[in-house]
Amino acid sequence: MNNTNISIIPAPKKMRLTKGFFALDSNSRIRNNRVLDTSANQFRKFLKEMTGIAVSRKSSSAGIGNIIKLELSSSDGDINRESYELKITPSAIFIKAPAAAGIFYGIQTLMQIIMSCPASAASCVNLPCLEIEDAPRFEWRGFMLDSSRHFQDIATIKKLIDALAFYKINRLHWHFIDGQSWRFKSEKYPGLADFISGISTEKGCYTVKQMRDVVQYAAERHIVVYPELEMPGHSRAALTIKPQLKCHGISDNAVVNEYCLGRAATAKFHKEIIREIATIFPAPYIHLGGDEASDANWKSCKYCKAAMIKNGLENTALLQKDFMKKMAEYVHSMDKISIAWADKLALGIPAGQIVQGWSDNDNGNESYNAAVKGFKTINSYHRGVYFDYPQNADEDKYQWMIDLPIEKVYAFDPVPAGLSPEQEKLVLGSEACLWTELVPQEKVFRKVFPRLLAFAEIVWSEKSKLNFEDFSKRSAIHCGIFTKSGYN
Ligand code: ACM
Ligand code: ZN
Numbered sequence: 089m090n091n092t093n094i095s096i097i098p099a100p101k102k103m104r105l106t107k108g109f110f111a112l113d114s115n116s117r118i119r120n121n122r123v124l125d126t127s128a129n130q131f132r133k134f135l136k137e138m139t140g141i142a143v144s145r146k147s148s149s150a151g152i153g154n155i156i157k158l159e160l161s162s163s164d165g166d167i168n169r170e171s172y173e174l175k176i177t178p179s180a181i182f183i184k185a186p187a188a189a190g191i192f193y194g195i196q197t198l199m200q201i202i203m204s205c206p207a208s209a210a211s212c213v214n215l216p217c218l219e220i221e222d223a224p225r226f227e228w229r230g231f232m233l234d235s236s237r238h239f240q241d242i243a244t245i246k247k248l249i250d251a252l253a254f255y256k257i258n259r260l261h262w263h264f265i266d267g268q269s270w271r272f273k274s275e276k277y278p279g280l281a282d283f284i285s286g287i288s289t290e291k292g293c294y295t296v297k298q299m300r301d302v303v304q305y306a307a308e309r310h311i312v313v314y315p316e317l318e319m320p321g322h323s324r325a326a327l328t329i330k331p332q333l334k335c336h337g338i339s340d341n342a343v344v345n346e347y348c349l350g351r352a353a354t355a356k357f358h359k360e361i362i363r364e365i366a367t368i369f370p371a372p373y374i375h376l377g378g379d380e381a382s383d384a385n386w387k388s389c390k391y392c393k394a395a396m397i398k399n400g401l402e403n404t405a406l407l408q409k410d411f412m413k414k415m416a417e418y419v420h421s422m423d424k425i426s427i428a429w430a431d432k433l434a435l436g437i438p439a440g441q442i443v444q445g446w447s448d449n450d451n452g453n454e455s456y457n458a459a460v461k462g463f464k465t466i467n468s469y470h471r472g473v474y475f476d477y478p479q480n481a482d483e484d485k486y487q488w489m490i491d492l493p494i495e496k497v498y499a500f501d502p503v504p505a506g507l508s509p510e511q512e513k514l515v516l517g518s519e520a521c522l523w524t525e526l527v528p529q530e531k532v533f534r535k536v537f538p539r540l541l542a543f544a545e546i547v548w549s550e551k552s553k554l555n556f557e558d559f560s561k562r563s564a565i566h567c568g569i570f571t572k573s574g575y576n
Contacts (some may be wrong), residue, residue, distance in 0.1 A: 095204050095566060098256060101221055102198075110214070111203070112140055117155050118143055123357065124158045158183050168223045169189050170189045170193055172197075172220075174198060175219050176201075176218050196254055201215055229544070230466065232262075233261070233522055235262065236318075238525075245495060246305055247575070251575065256544060259313075261375060261519055264315070268525075270291075270326050275296060303368070312371045314374065314427075317361055318379075321346050324345045327347065334348055335350070346382060348389055348392060358415055362374060362415070375444070376416060379432065383404035408432065414440045422480065429444050441463065444519070445458060445468060452471075455502075458514070464516055465516065467502040472496065472518075476526060477489045478492065492539070494563075495542075496502055498556050499556075543565075
């Protein structure tokens with residue numbers, strides 16, 4: 089095979105080709121510590137499917153040649169749990185890492201090398217000898233999936249998780265509550281996932297069991313799934329089912345997007361939902377939404393006005409801030425970290441909250457402003473990473489969407505310009521966001537590919553490694569592979 093075909097995305101930190109080939113065949117064996125069995129078995133399944141080669145576990149009595157060795161290295165001091173080393177020699181392949189996550193990423197890299205090497209008629213794949221040392225630039229390499237506007241079934245979500253894992257994405261932010269539907273079949277409030285015509289785009293919800301299944305499936309691929317409970321806006325679906333949480337004087341039939349913040353029942357309801365969701369998602373994070381809430385009803389509602397007077401809040405913006413702060417403190421009281429969209433940053437952010445920037449509110453990039461204020465931030469700036477925006481001219485779009493071809497994603501730097509080195513450290517990374525108003529399930533992968541590859545590279549690879557021309561060559565090979573594997 090031709091070494092120039094090696095196409096690894098995201099580009100590794102260091103790669104050096106050495107002499108010779110490792111011949112992968114049915115006599116090859118995997119040797120691993122039992123704690124790495126999940127990854128080893130995934131790799132075995134991949135090999136069987138991609139190359140037809142069945143490799144088994146190495147018994148300790150067998151010889152030392154023709155092995156793929158997965159090895160945890162000693163992990164003292166300040167280690168990066170996602171780093172790994174991959175070495176291919178003529179007699180063995182070594183993947184070494186301080187933690188299981190790094191082993192998993194080493195395997196993804198090896199899988200990509202195998203995919204770029206055609207199998208020979210003799211059921212053997214010749215892998216070029218090389219040495220790779222790799223580690224991510226950012227700890228937060230996320231993907232946000234909106235399952236409210238359009239529903240995705242569990243099989244589609246798992247297929248998405250497979251793709252995310254293959255590109256070393258490590259967070260799935262699951263947005264399953266919004267104005268159009270509430271898709272969490274809460275055991276405490278099962279009726280919220282009922283559907284009333286005129287609200288939902290289509291039926292569908294996730295049971296507790298299904299959510300746990302997604303969490304487990306993702307965990308086996310080193311992806312943390314964390315939930316978003318959208319509040320106090322984008323809440324039309326919930327308020328259609330629970331009109332008693334609307335502001336005073338609003339009829340049950342009126343379309344309302346915001347909860348009443350003056351009613352004690354609103355906070356009680358949200359605390360119950362937070363408590364329940366925390367039992368389903370072991371992730372250390374809960375996202376509380378917080379974006380795009382209108383204060384129109386709060387201004388005239390007698391409950392909201394009474395709450396403002398009682399708590400000395402001068403305006404509705406402070407009423408919202410006070411409510412969001414209470415919810416954040418509730419999340420923190422469960423030893424979890426709250427995250428919220430950056431809207432209304434200028435009013436103050438609850439201590440310890442992670443700010444997800446997406447826009448230019450408050451006179452500038454929100455993640456920039458959050459970092460300047462000393463808060464950790466995820467930079468999902470819409471002009472860089474909103475995957476609902478069209479990548480091709482023939483796609484449906486709303487008038488406020490810009491075109492977002494792959495070049496623009498590749499050119500996006502999650503670290504906003506102008507931060508000090510200390511402030512830059514507060515930028516945890518980025519999340520690509522797939523809002524689905526215009527994206528039914530069958531279009532999900534058309535939106536995701538090929539931009540996910542560019543996104544994966546900007547959140548993993550060192551800035552000095554980024555080169556769009558080189559990336560384009562590698563991504564063309566990957567796209568061919570993905571089309572063959574049944575992704576659209
Ligand atoms: C958002 O796009 N409203 C977070
Ligand atoms: Zn109210």
